[in-house]
Amino acid sequence: MFATMIDPTDNGGIGVGFTDRLGGVSTGTTGQLNLGRSDIDEIDHLRQNMALVRRAARITRIAAVHQVHGIDVHLADGDGRDWSGDAWIGDGAPGKSRLPVADAIVSTTPGLALMIRVADCVPVIFADQERGVFAAAHAGRLGLLAGVLPATAQAMHEVGARQLSAWIGPHICGACYEVPEQMAHDAACQLPETRAHTSWGTPAIDLGAGAAAQLQRLGVEVHRVDPCTFTTDTLFSHRGDGPGAGRQIGLVWSAR
């Protein structure tokens, strides 16, 4: 169920999790633990899968956002409209989402969990354990280059965070993420650490190296727990599984 799970009792009260595709009830290309694709999976499977995650992590309320590869950060300390539990199900339809539009979520609310859905893009979890500020961000190529990670760190500082730690979760690695030469060049001009080549010698982008470099420049302590989604059978991959790929999540919660 979890590719990585850090218990809050071992991490200053903040739990961190990155799910894999095992241990759920979905079948086919979304099997088993699909936590995002309601267009090609049954709503009841999504509910059951999330219930299994909730039970394993001992969490109840989970906030989610409608992700658009941008840099807006949602502060989930407000009216709770994004905590309804299953508002994230069926989020795919443009303009119909009940969720706030953003690619990162920040909170200081004890007992709340935050989730980001991915299947090759980079999920990044942030925490300032001492101040009780935590966040989850979705950084694909566009969001990473546009600065969603610095924007998340800034939003955390605005609600009282001082020293940040970050966990970079599973995503497609630089040896697998082939892109057109011009796209690789443009990315490297903006963020040199993304420069990469695939294992078969073609231009590529290393999202994880770019994310780590951005965070380290901000003084964030970076932990990389990021096996490649493309080459790891137990992880969903948009590139690897095609248009029917399910979604895994990056999850963070305050147990206090």
Ligand SMILES: [Zn+2]
């Ligand atoms: Zn790879």
